[in-house]
Amino acid sequence: MYKKIFDIILPLLILSAIAWAQTPGKAGSNALMGHRFLTFNTVIRVNQIEVSRDRNVGEDERALHTPEKVKAFRNAVAEGFPGGKMTWAFSWLALNDTSKNYREIRALVIGYHHTYGDEITFIPGAYFANAYNTTEQVNKDIHDALNIISRMVGNGYRPTSIVAGFLSSENQQYLAETENIHVCQGNIWSQFSIDNQDGDGSVAYPFYPSKEHFCKPAQDRSDFIDCVNLDGWSVDFLAGRRAGFAHGFNSRMGVGPIETIGRYGPDTGLKEMMHTTAIHFDEGFKLNGFGWVTNCWELSLPYNPAYLKRWLSQVRERWPDTRLITQGEFGLIWRKYYRRNTFNYRFVERGSGIGGSDADKEIRWFMNKDFRLALLRNNDDASSEKVIDFTDYDLPAHEPAEMTRKWSLLGDINQKQTRAQDKPVPLDSLSKHAQSLILRHYPYLFNSSK
Known part of the structure; x- marks a missing residue:
C-alpha cells in the first residue's frame, strides 16, 4: 500500500519541484532556455x-x-x-x-x-x-x-x-x-x-x-x-x-x-x-x-x-x-x-511600416560561429528573396592598428550596401565555399530557393 502511495506522490513531487525551479526568482531562474x-x-x-x-x-x-x-x-x-x-x-x-x-x-x-x-x-x-x-x-x-x-x-x-x-x-x-x-x-x-x-x-x-x-x-x-x-x-x-x-x-x-x-x-x-x-x-x-x-x-x-x-x-x-x-x-x-560558440540564432521580421521598417518586406537572419546570413524578400513574393549579407567568420580578421572610427567587419556581402560588391544576389549565386557553409547549417534554405 505504501509503495502505491509513494508511486503516486513521487511524480507529483518531481513536477512540483520542476515548477518551483522554473518560477522567476527561484533556482530555475538561472536557466537560459525557455525564458524571456x-x-x-x-x-x-x-x-x-x-x-x-x-x-x-x-x-x-x-x-x-x-x-x-x-x-x-x-x-x-x-x-x-x-x-x-x-x-x-x-x-x-x-x-x-x-x-x-x-x-x-x-x-x-x-x-x-x-x-x-x-x-x-x-x-x-x-x-x-x-x-x-x-x-x-x-x-x-x-x-x-x-x-x-x-x-x-x-x-x-x-x-x-x-x-x-x-x-x-x-x-x-x-x-x-x-x-x-x-x-x-x-x-x-x-x-x-x-x-x-x-x-x-x-x-x-x-x-x-x-x-x-x-x-x-x-x-x-x-x-x-x-x-x-x-x-x-x-x-x-x-x-x-x-x-x-x-x-x-x-x-x-x-x-x-x-x-x-x-x-x-x-x-x-x-x-x-x-x-x-x-x-x-x-x-x-x-x-x-x-x-x-x-x-x-x-x-x-x-x-x-x-x-x-x-x-x-x-x-x-x-x-x-x-x-x-x-x-x-x-x-x-x-x-x-x-x-x-555553439549557438545557432535565427530571426524573422516583417516590417512595422514605421520609418525604415518596410511594411512590404520580410527579413530572415541566420547567425552561428561560422557565418551570418541575411535574406530579404517582398512579403508577397518568395521568389524575390536575395542575400543582403554574408559574413564568413572562418576568414582571418584584423582590428585597426590605429585609433579610428572604422571598426567594422565587412564580409563578402554586407547589409549596408556601401560597396559595389554588396549588391543583393540569389542564394545560389554565392561562392561554392559560401554555399557549402550554409548547406552544412541550413540545407532547407536551398530546397526552398528552388
Whole structure:
C-alpha cells in the first residue's frame, strides 16, 4: 500500500519541484532556455563624449544630470516593471566629479543597488574608447574605474560586467583574464555611418569574441576570449540594414527612445519599440529557445520617464514571464549554458511600416560561429528573396592598428550596401565555399530557393 502511495506522490513531487525551479526568482531562474530576458542600462556622464580622462568632444551635460531626474527615472522602472533590476554605467568624470549633484547621484545609485539589486559599473570613453585611446590606456581606465566603484559601493562590491558601446578584443581579453569580469556590452549591432564609431559585422545575440576582432565569434580554443560580448540595444532588423541615415531613415531604430519616441512621438514610437521587442519575444523565442531584448536609455535624454514606464508596463503585460535583470546576470546565465560558440540564432521580421521598417518586406537572419546570413524578400513574393549579407567568420580578421572610427567587419556581402560588391544576389549565386557553409547549417534554405 505504501509503495502505491509513494508511486503516486513521487511524480507529483518531481513536477512540483520542476515548477518551483522554473518560477522567476527561484533556482530555475538561472536557466537560459525557455525564458524571456530584458536588460536595461543607463549611462551617467559629465560630457557627451569623454574621449579620455582630460579631453571631451561634444556638449557639457552637467545640467542634464540631477538627483531629481535620477529618482524619476528609477521610479519609472520600479512602477513599470516591479521587481526589475537595471544597470547603471558611470563615465570616468561622473565617477570623479566632486560637485553636489554628482555626489548625490552616486549615493542614490548605491542605494538602488542595495534596494533593487541594480548593478553599478563603468563605461570607458562614453561608448567609443578605442576610437580615441590606445588599448593600454583603455585597460588602465577600466582597472582604475573598477577600483573606484568598489570603494564607492563598499562591502567588497565588484560589478559582473561593463558597458562599453564598442570594445576591442584585446580589451575584452584583459577584462576577462586580468579583471575576472566575463560580460561586456562590447558591440553595437549593425552600427555604421552613425555616431562616432562603426562596428557592423557581428552577431546580434551573445557570443564569445575572437582574439582577432571583437565582431568575430571565436572559432576555437586558440582564439577564444572568455568574455560574453553583448549588443548595446535591440534594433529593428529592417531598419538596421541601412547605412546611417540613408534614404531619410535612422538605421538605429528599434527599442531606443531617440529613434522612436524622439522621431515619431510617444504613441507611434512606443508601437515601434513593441514591434522590435516582439521580434525577439514571439517568433525569435520560438526559433532560439529563449528571447533577449536590451535597451540603453541615457539619463541625459530629454524624454519623460513616463514613456519608459509605458514601454516596460506593456512588455510585462504582453509577456508576463519576462525577467528584467542586470546585464551582468544575463551574460552569466548565457555563459553557463554556452561554454563555447555553439549557438545557432535565427530571426524573422516583417516590417512595422514605421520609418525604415518596410511594411512590404520580410527579413530572415541566420547567425552561428561560422557565418551570418541575411535574406530579404517582398512579403508577397518568395521568389524575390536575395542575400543582403554574408559574413564568413572562418576568414582571418584584423582590428585597426590605429585609433579610428572604422571598426567594422565587412564580409563578402554586407547589409549596408556601401560597396559595389554588396549588391543583393540569389542564394545560389554565392561562392561554392559560401554555399557549402550554409548547406552544412541550413540545407532547407536551398530546397526552398528552388
